[in-house]
Amino acid sequence: MPLRHVLALLLLIVSPLILIGWFGTATLARQQQQQREQLQQLFAGRLQDLSSNLRPIAQRYETELGDQLRQADRDLNRLAELRRSTPIARSVLLVDRDGRLIYPRKPTVDTSSETLWYAALSELARGRPIGEQDEATVPLRDPGSLPSIKPTIPQSRSPRTSKSSVASTPPTTSTRWQSWFHEDGLQLVLWLPRSDQTATGIVLERGRWMADLVEALPATTATEAGRYELRDSTDRTVYRWGDSKDATNQAQPLATIRMDSPWNGWRLIYTPSTDAAPGWLADGTVPLLATLLALATTLLLLGAYVMTTIRRQMTLAQQRVSFASHVSHELRTPLTNIRLYAELAKRDLDSESTSSSDETNQRLRLRERLDVIEEESQRLSRLVTGVLDMVSGKGKLCPTLEVPDQIIRRVLESFAPAFASLEIKTKLKLNADEAIPIDADVIELVLVNLLSNVEKYAAAGKRVTLTSSQTATVITIDVIDEGPGITKSEAKRIFEPFERLDDSLSAPAGTGLGLAIARNAARRHGGELTWIPSQTGSHFRFTLQPLDPTSNRFSSSKTKRP
Secondary structure, eight states: OOHHHHHHHHHHHHHHHHHHHHHHHHHHHHHHHHHHHHHHHHHHHHHHHHHHHHHHHHHHHHHHHHHHHHHHTTOHHHHHHHHHHOTTEEEEEEEOTTSOEEESOOOSSOOHHHHHHHHHHHHHHHTOOOOOOOTTTSOOOOGGGOOOOOTTGGGGOSHHHHHHHHHHSOOOOOOEEEEEEETTEEEEEEEEEOTTSOEEEEEEOHHHHHHHHHHHSOSOOSSOSEEEEEEOTTSOEEEEEEOGGGTTSOOOOSEEEEOOTTSTTOEEEEEESSOSSOOTTTSSHHHHHHHHHHHHHHHHHHHHHHHHHHHHHHHHHHHHHHHHHHHHHHHHHHHHHHHHHHHHHHHHHHSOOSSHHHHHHHHHHHHHHHHHHHHHHHHHHHHHHHHHHHHHSOOOOOOEEEOHHHHHHHHHHHTHHHHHHTTOEEEEEEEOOSOEEEOHHHHHHHHHHHHHHHHHHOGGGOEEEEEEEEOSSOEEEEEEEOSSOOOHHHHTTTTSTTOOSOOSTTSOOOOSOHHHHHHHHHHHTTOEEEEEOOSSSOEEEEEEOOOOTTOHHHHHTOOOOO
């Protein structure tokens, strides 16, 4: 197949595959992205529900601790009592309007931990939430004399004073959360700011509010093949539930949300046990590959069929042109000889003889020319018959009772002058001398082609041997020469029409049809013509079967041979 046809076939197959593969891959990627986004939204919603379930804990702290701060007001004794009676309160704070820490007092015992804790609380006090100014209740004073929590405040912690203080205290603002990062991480501080810029607050015990969070979260889940995690602001896992056996897998988190205040910086995370991607077995990759493979196979078969059909038609067209050219050339030779000798015979008839000897010579020349015309006519007839039989493959047989050896001798006799001029000796080993119903023309056609090849190509061997044998079912004739011979690779194409081993300008004239016509004729006679490997020269074996004279086919074809 020409290279351009191969390239066209590959282009015909590869181009649609590339387009379909690109479209299929893009579609799969888009579907996978959509599926992942849907899963992310689904589990983000679940995490948001979990976060919402934790919100009541903060609200409960705001309610309970806020009420206690309001009741304690700025009474140091009550604030101290609040600290002692409330387990979740790690420290209770009282800050004046200047941000100075009034309570707790600076530790009198110089221990490093308490000193550090007091310093941290002092820093925390300066960053407290500031309450809104209520100008109607807070008198304008000189900034330098703004009311600070006086040291006398503890002296007014009597119930009466406290009630009076509560009654005279301007309305307070609502509680506010402050996230404070200290020691192990997030610390929760609940402030009760007041409009006079003072504030009281509670630093919650980290371990207790974390325990409340964990208690509010599920212990396990039986429906999800994944794990949930509560992570703090440093990305440490505080609590995990769900499929714990896959806690060490390398799957990436599918959904993450940040928790609302007061747990700023904390996150809820869901990680599936396996990759959320459906995998190449379930994401449509296999159907896509199967479709591409089926399409490629279909296109390949279609392209091969189209190319084969085109190639066959081109070969057939070339064969028709070559066949017409070769046959025309082959028919021209005997026709030219017939016309030439016919003109010479006519000239001889027109010439006037002057003596009896001239008349005798004239008659002899005329007979020789008529003999050549007859031989060329017979040659032309055999050639036309052979070509027609080879083309149609349905040539008719004309069986008559003939002795095969007599046919062999008759054909060999016609080649005697040519063999004598080339000094080719013949050797006969004939053993087919029983008359049988056969088509003599078929045997003559095959033998003429074989002996003609000996004359053209094997004359250098100077010898040709013909053998024959006969049985009840088959007649075998061998033609063996001692010429240059034929190799096995050449033997594969010597029976092809128009095939010539030597096609050079110095090669003997020929069409390459002889062996093809001879084999076709042998097969029509129920036999075969084959090339037999030999050490020297060429060996052809011709077999044929006796015909059945009672057969309708042969009886109906018993017409007079031309």
